[in-house]
Amino acid sequence: MRINPWSAVLLLGVPVAFLFIFFIVPFGTVAVASFRMPADGGWSAANYVKIATDGYYWGALYLTFKIALWVTLLVLVVGYPLAYTITYNVRSTLLRRIIYIVIVTPLFTSSIVRAFGWLVLLGRKGMVNDTLVALDFVDKPVQILFTEGGIVIGMAYIMLPFMVLTVASILQNINTSLLEAARDLGAHPIVAFLKVTFPLSLPGVIAGSLIVFTLSVSAYVTPSILSGGKKTVMSMLIYQQYAATLNFPFGATLAVALLVSTLLLIAGYLLVIERHAKG
């Protein structure tokens, strides 16, 4: 199919212009600022040297990726069965629509409100601890809030819809006759799932995990509220530089470092997958 060159320019131009104005230009400004020195306004790479040579910033970067990875895994473990059930086990269209609405509704609420909700639920006197104590699982309330685990729980809840929707949209398009063929040939349902359904749904898993991972890496509100300042991820350090210390160049350097290292990780991830797919 050929399209009119003008349509092509328009089709391609609009998103490119959008990206340019709202991403490339602001990011370029940030990247340029990262080479400035706060003291005299001169040019220098000293900010990068500081990050690279100080173990504290490597630690923050490591924690950021570690939390994002746990969030991605947790969301996958919870989200995949959910998407599977909605697609294959819910027969009524109405019920399926209702489930989608329930999954999407939390996205309409501000993440600040949801993080404050977790403060109440996960606290020493919160519902989770009350239940654990009442069921005699623990003697006294356990510390969930203001730990890495607490941050992961809060973020996973926020990220869940992205995984469910991405995976479900792929599952819906899998040709069910393939599954029927596998069953006809005597495959156990679990084997049929592992050999047919799951491999075919991998594009959804990959896309979903990329969305969840990148959103988790850059999330600020949830980790800053649920960490209670005891765990520091990169977004919190960046905010601190821009809002409190007012060292914009160093904040910019941290932002560039986070973006570049995230891109590298994702590139590596995709490369491994591609190799694997070929092999």
Added chain:
Amino acid sequence: MRRILMLGVTAAGVALAAPSFAQEKLVVAIYGGNWGTAIEKCVFQPFTAATGIGVTSEPSVSTVTRSKLQQQKGNPALDAVWIDGGISELAMADGTVGTIDPKKVPNIANVIDEGVYKRKDGSIYAASTGFYAVGLTYNTKEVKEAPSSWWDLWKKEYEGKVIIPSPVNAAGIPFFLTINKAAGGDIKNVQPGVDRLKTLKVSSYYDASGQGASNFQSGEAIIGAHYATAAWGLADQGLPIAYAVPKEGAPSSDIRIHLVEGTKKKESAEKLINFAISKEAATCLSENLYVGPATKGVTLTDKAKARMPWGPNGSVKSLFLPNWEEVNANRDRLTEIWNKQVAGK
């Protein structure tokens, strides 16, 4: 025909626009939330009623207001701005705030010395419209004996139930310096303060005042360093929360009004500043926000008097007003020390 129509439209436009020339409208940066609401109620509404000059408020936090002024330098869209102590000094150094002339703003003579901020050459760049402080906020049901010292936070029975501000909060660094001073350190040597804070078993460090308040609400925290205004706000909601001034001093700051350098509505903006520091406006702000008035001769109700940041019997002298220029010069270093040695312990 079309031309005639255009003329008509233009004429109508001019006619409609004319009254707005006569009735000037100021654009003023204030705070969000109940602080902004109180300023609108105590200053803007009575000011417009008295002078006919309208005010459009632009809510934002001090650091953002400062950035806006930097971007608008030379052609400001703002006419007057409220900025907190600490950031106010930075705006002065940026050259974005103008000079308040006592001849044009006569009420400045009625403001206490601590509330009038001058450049090295003696010119005034800011006037205080109320002091606030961070002191010992505690749950009266859980904390049996009213605390009186910062060191009470280290008591064994409060372990894991204490909150203090992080450096992102405006009170974070001043609090750090207060503890450091009480522990025998100074701004060059913060090791004594770090050593003490390292041993404090906190529940969490809060960035925003609301986060701190929510910790008291849920019972996650029972004692901590928090704003007097927030403590009394919780008490007004019926929670068993009280506030005490620690004997080592409560780190304090204030909400200050500034004239924007190069405003085209200087005369009206000066009138507004004069009004904001008047006895009536100061009384109203203190009654609503429990900020300590910077204007002399303010008479408060007993309730407000008991809730002043300096306590029922204190004065501005009982506050620990940081040397902001020193704090600003060391903000970077102190935040890094905090990140690595206190939060990341």
